[in-house]
Amino acid sequence: MIPLSWYLILAAALFGIGLFGVLVRRNAVAILLGVELMLNAVNINLVAFWRYGDVTLMAGQVFAIIVFAVAAAEVSVGLALVISVYRRRNTVVADELDLLKW
Amino acid sequence: MTAEQIIFLIVALFTLGSALMVVTTRNLIHAALWLVATLFGVAVIYALLNAGFMAVVQVVVYIGAIAILFIFAVMLTRKDLRDNTPQTNKNWWAGALIAVLTFAGLVFTLQGWSGFSKTASAVPLGFDAISQLGEQLTSPTAYVLPFEVASVLLLAALVGAVYVAFNKK
Numbered sequence: 001m002i003p004l005s006w007y008l009i010l011a012a013a014l015f016g017i018g019l020f021g022v023l024v025r026r027n028a029v030a031i032l033l034g035v036e037l038m039l040n041a042v043n044i045n046l047v048a049f050w051r052y053g054d055v056t057l058m059a060g061q062v063f064a065i066i067v068f069a070v071a072a073a074e075v076s077v078g079l080a081l082v083i084s085v086y087r088r089r090n091t092v093v094a095d096e097l098d099l100l101k102w
Numbered sequence: 103m104t105a106e107q108i109i110f111l112i113v114a115l116f117t118l119g120s121a122l123m124v125v126t127t128r129n130l131i132h133a134a135l136w137l138v139a140t141l142f143g144v145a146v147i148y149a150l151l152n153a154g155f156m157a158v159v160q161v162v163v164y165i166g167a168i169a170i171l172f173i174f175a176v177m178l179t180r181k182d183l184r185d186n187t188p189q190t191n192k193n194w195w196a197g198a199l200i201a202v203l204t205f206a207g208l209v210f211t212l213q214g215w216s217g218f219s220k221t222a223s224a225v226p227l228g229f230d231a232i233s234q235l236g237e238q239l240t241s242p243t244a245y246v247l248p249f250e251v252a253s254v255l256l257l258a259a260l261v262g263a264v265y266v267a268f269n270k271k
Contacts, residue, residue, distance in 0.1 A: 009209060012208040056226070069255065
């Protein structure tokens with residue numbers, strides 16, 4: 001049997017990699033790719049806790065499905081914003097979007 | 103080491119390797135394709151966790167819809183950043199440090215928890231997780247309200263996305 005710790009460490013590593021992508025990438029689309037990795041890490045944790053807790057309580061899987069819906073909403077709005085910004089400013093580099101910086 | 107553990111280790115290494123490629127590769131199309139590989143590895147992890155429905159939804163929703171949306175977005179915006187400009191900002195070492203510290207902090211915190219290395223109990227005989235999940239998602243005494251709120255959120259987000267990306271000219 002696989003101990004719970006393996007899943008938790010995998011999820012923590014995936015979260016760390018996603019966080020790295022969000023923090024260091026310059027392209028806005030690449031930042032959203034990092035966010036997707038972080039959401040997947042959270043989902044692995046939720047499903048693992050469902051499996052290793054009481055299997056008859058479905059809360060873990062239900063929560064993971066809600067995270068799916070929120071991830072789909074997040075990525076559709078995020079990419080729409082990126083496309084809109086690209087159309088107006090002709091760039092998707094996050095450093096160059098400094099209109100609100102003072 | 104059982105066969106299950108070996109499969110888990112192979113899948114986990116594949117998932118983490120392709121996740122690293124997602125955040126480090128220069129070409130964004132390749133990054134989106136590596137994201138597909140990562141998502142597929144996560145789907146296999148769900149299958150290992152006896153969550154068959156989650157594995158199927160992962161392939162259909164994440165790989166089939168979200169990853170393809172990313173590839174569309176890359177193709178609509180990729181004119182710049184293709185060649186020689188750096189892909190990471192100048193504080194990349196601080197980002198790497200924060201990511202490593204987050205990972206180390208998570209593992210350190212979890213290590214002190216008593217349930218950290220427990221193993222799964224067997225699924226009860228005759229228990230059908232998928233039908234149970236379906237019943238709970240549509241039952242008024244369980245999760246029908248969050249389920250409907252999530253669908254309203256998705257609808258609102260899609261309407262908002264169309265509005266934001268719409269070309270007014």
